[in-house]
Amino acid sequence: MAGIKAKAKLKNGTVKVKVLIKNPMMTYDQAKKKTGSRDNADFITHLSATLNGETVFDMSTSQFLSKNPIFKFEFKGIGAKGDKVQLLAMSNKGKAYKGKAKVR
Amino acid sequence: MERRKFLSMALGVVALAAIPASVRAEDFRKSKPTVWTTKNVYKDPKTPAGPTEEGVLAAVKELFGSNEITYSDVKLKAPDVASNGGAVPVDFSTNKDIKTIALLQNVNPEAAVLVLDTNKYSVNKYSIKLKMKMSGTIYIVAQGTDGKLYGAKKTLDVALGGCEG
Numbered sequence: 401m402a403g404i405k406a407k408a409k410l411k412n413g414t415v416k417v418k419v420l421i422k423n424p425m426m427t428y429d430q431a432k433k434k435t436g437s438r439d440n441a442d443f444i445t446h447l448s449a450t451l452n453g454e455t456v457f458d459m460s461t462s463q464f465l466s467k468n469p470i471f472k473f474e475f476k477g478i479g480a481k482g483d484k485v486q487l488l489a490m491s492n493k494g495k496a497y498k499g500k501a502k503v504r
Numbered sequence: 505m506e507r508r509k510f511l512s513m514a515l516g517v518v519a520l521a522a523i524p525a526s527v528r529a530e531d532f533r534k535s536k537p538t539v540w541t542t543k544n545v546y547k548d549p550k551t552p553a554g555p556t557e558e559g560v561l562a563a564v565k566e567l568f569g570s571n572e573i574t575y576s577d578v579k580l581k582a583p584d585v586a587s588n589g590g591a592v593p594v595d596f597s598t599n600k601d602i603k604t605i606a607l608l609q610n611v612n613p614e615a616a617v618l619v620l621d622t623n624k625y626s627v628n629k630y631s632i633k634l635k636m637k638m639s640g641t642i643y644i645v646a647q648g649t650d651g652k653l654y655g656a657k658k659t660l661d662v663a664l665g666g667c668e669g
Contacts, residue, residue: 414627427635429613445533458621460532462540464612464635466591472631477624 404499408485414476415503417449417457420468421489423497427463444469444497447489451479451503479503532567532619539566539616555610555640563608563615568647573655578605580644580656589636589662596656597629601649607632611640611662636662 405420423444431440441463449457456475479485481503489497533540544559565571581595594607605628606619617634628646636642641659648654 425635427613446531454625455623456625458623459618460621461618462614462616464609464614464617466633466635470631470633474627474629475625476627 404487404489404497406485406487406499406501408479408501408503410479410481410503414474415451415456415479415485416472416474417485417501419447419449419471419473419487419499419501421447421471421497421499422468423489423491425463425465425467425469441492443492444489445492447471447487449473450486450488451475451483454478456485532621536567536619539563539619540614542566542615543613544610544615555638557610557641559615560608560610560641560643564606564643564645564653567606567616567619568604568645568653570653573645573653575655575657577654578644578646578656580642580658582642582658582660585661585663586636587663589638589664591633592636592642592660592662593631593633594642595629595631596644598646598654599628600646600654602628602646602654603649605630605644605646607634608643608645609634609636609640610643611637613637636660638662 403422406417408415408417421444424442426442428438428441432438443463444461447459448455457473483503485501487499542559542563545556546554561571577600578598579596586592602622604621607617608615609617622628639661641657643655643657645653645655
């Protein structure tokens with residue numbers, strides 16, 4: 401199953417977001433060792449979060465994150481309880497992972 | 505080659521200036537592809553053992569155009585000994601006004617791990633987990649709005665390497 405699990409919590413004006421992406425994070429080295437081909441590498445290359453159409457988080461990543469990587473980040477000045485944080489991640493294979501979290 | 509590099513950089517600057525900073529979300533994998541392929545340099549390339557700083561500095565140069573890093577104003581928290589190299593928890597934060605913050609290490613085949621593009625809502629406090637092949641050093645490099653590079657680094661022991669799965 402591919403997807404994103406996320407939680408967002410508002411405290412003292414700051415929204416704390418915790419994101420888990422289900423992805424094997426297979427590096428080129430691992431792919432070659434396990435499947436014999438570098439091309440089977442599968443990892444997240446980009447993760448972004450938006451809230452009410454505004455980008456609040458934007459990250460480009462490489463293969464060296466842990467398997468099923470967890471990210472924590474914070475933002476302030478935007479977001480109220482009940483708002484939804486939309487998350488979108490792309491893998492190197494062009495596959496999109498989507499998720500959302502309601503600000504609590 | 506030099507000329508081509510210069511031209512593409514100039515184009516990038518023009519493109520960035522044309523878009524307001526608030527909506528700019530840069531995909532560093534597309535705009536700076538060389539960062540991600542910059543290899544780490546080892547003292548002994550056969551084993552490979554004895555990680556050096558060269559690969560990291562080269563990647564930083566590809567990313568920011570300079571590698572003069574001031575090691576201050578950035579906080580980096582990582583364990584002294586990581587029992588599992590497959591998931592080394594790293595927390596980093598800064599109070600500086602920054603544009604971009606990057607995480608690198610010197611033990612995996614390539615140096616760059618992630619590049620974050622900050623925005624006006626960002627509280628520059630992040631927490632992630634990364635893979636490390638063996639004992640080495642983690643670097644955080646942030647580019648301030650003043651264009652200078654601030655950084656932090658931490659050397660840690662990895663008991664069980666994480667990249668071989």
